[in-house]
Amino acid sequence: MEFGYFTLSDNHYPNNPRTPNDFVLDIREQAILADRLGYHSAWIGEHHFDSLGVNSRPDLLLASIIPETQHIRLAPAVAVLPLHHPVHVAETWATLDLLSGGRVDFAAGRGYDRREYAPFGADYMKSAEYFEDSIEIILKAWGDGPWSHKSEFHDIPEMEITPKPVQRPIPFYTASFSNTSLEIAARHSTNVIWAPFAAGMMYGGLDKAAEAYRETCARMGTEPGRKMCSYFIYIDEDDNYGRSKQMDYFNYCCLPAFTGDPAKAPPTMHYFRKIIEILENMKEEDLSDKSILLGPPQKVVDKLKEVEEAGIDEVILYFNVGNKDKAVVENQMHLFMDEVAPHFDGKHNGRRAQLKAA
Numbered sequence: 001m002e003f004g005y006f007t008l009s010d011n012h013y014p015n016n017p018r019t020p021n022d023f024v025l026d027i028r029e030q031a032i033l034a035d036r037l038g039y040h041s042a043w044i045g046e047h048h049f050d051s052l053g054v055n056s057r058p059d060l061l062l063a064s065i066i067p068e069t070q071h072i073r074l075a076p077a078v079a080v081l082p083l084h085h086p087v088h089v090a091e092t093w094a095t096l097d098l099l100s101g102g103r104v105d106f107a108a109g110r111g112y113d114r115r116e117y118a119p120f121g122a123d124y125m126k127s128a129e130y131f132e133d134s135i136e137i138i139l140k141a142w143g144d145g146p147w148s149h150k151s152e153f154h155d156i157p158e159m160e161i162t163p164k165p166v167q168r169p170i171p172f173y174t175a176s177f178s179n180t181s182l183e184i185a186a187r188h189s190t191n192v193i194w195a196p197f198a199a200g201m202m203y204g205g206l207d208k209a210a211e212a213y214r215e216t217c218a219r220m221g222t223e224p225g226r227k228m229c230s231y232f233i234y235i236d237e238d239d240n241y242g243r244s245k246q247m248d249y250f251n252y253c254c255l256p257a258f259t260g261d262p263a264k265a266p267p268t269m270h271y272f273r274k275i276i277e278i279l280e281n282m283k284e285e286d287l288s289d290k291s292i293l294l295g296p297p298q299k300v301v302d303k304l305k306e307v308e309e310a311g312i313d314e315v316i317l318y319f320n321v322g323n324k325d326k327a328v329v330e331n332q333m334h335l336f337m338d339e340v341a342p343h344f345d346g347k348h349n350g351r352r353a354q355l356k357a358a
Contacts, residue, residue: 001308002346004041005034006077006230006316009053010253013323020054026326028061033330035069037337038351043077043316051115052257059092066100071351074100078109078175082127083120086134090141094165102166107193108135109175113257128268132184142169180268186216191225197291207310228314232292232321235335239294243284245322246292250279297339
């Protein structure tokens with residue numbers, strides 16, 4: 001199993017002295033550090049207007065670290081397709097794949113924060129339909145030869161994009177919070193990425209989510225792809241600091257971002273009402289390994305062994321959640337690679353050996 005660095009750039013906290021500009025530059029440094037520590041990938045979130053996160057352009061941030069890194073895969077977490085024209089998205093990430101020598105992983109989602117849609121003139125109520133239409137266009141654009149597309153949302157005459165991606169194809173992941181997105185992933189034969197708490201709520205666990213993905217692909221006559229998940233993480237014998245920071249994230253960032261009024265959300269997002277109810281009633285002692293890895297290294301190893309057994313190929317780790325001090329985040333990144341990652345087979349072991357030899 002491989003491991004990656006992950007952030008949504010959450011910075012919406014009361015009395016927070018860290019500016020959005022400061023945090024974006026911190027994230028850049030952490031992504032470079034992830035490469036030097038042997039992590040497999042860096043997944044940088046897209047959020048707008050400090051509604052939850054402050055990094056609006058993962059493509060530019062990742063492009064800036066290409067000369068500073070050697071191995072790490074570069075990915076958005078995720079590209080919020082309903083906020084963009086899909087041809088522009090296809091061109092952007094194909095160019096990044098070329099510049100990086102074929103190190104791009106691409107992940108798409110439709111977001112969940114209504115406040116991010118309005119300034120772009122995007123239709124929140126038709127987000128699922130636009131999302132799937134955009135996936136079809138991007139996959140066409142990354143293919144061979146001229147193509148065209150006509151739908152409710154787009155009328156694209158025959159054309160080809162330039163440059164073409166180096167990877168044919170670029171690995172494509174669909175973020176799945178619901179049956180709707182899982183079916184879209186299966187229908188287009190994409191890889192899939194879950195948040196464990198959503199997988200637990202919708203399916204009963206990561207193992208059951210993976211089973212549902214395989215069954216949906218079989219029903220649609222497609223091949224299942226690679227399976228990933230994200231995890232919040234804090235490694236320490238005393239996990240009180242990690243619990244406190246996690247609750248800050250839920251209270252100050254997540255709850256304001258989720259739309260609880262059914263009249264203001266499409267039917268495919270009504271399940272967020274359940275997430276809101278859970279978060280509104282959650283206390284620090286309620287935090288569990290359904291969403292966050294907390295505790296000493298061995299406890300984290302044991303849980304990740306269960307995740308591996310569920311068929312997950314890669315876990316991306318949200319170290320800097322909750323306005324943690326920068327030094328704490330970097331120490332956690334080191335600690336994970338020293339004390340947890342060696343218990344798993346993956347490319348990190350060879351890279352760590354090279355670093356120690358140097």
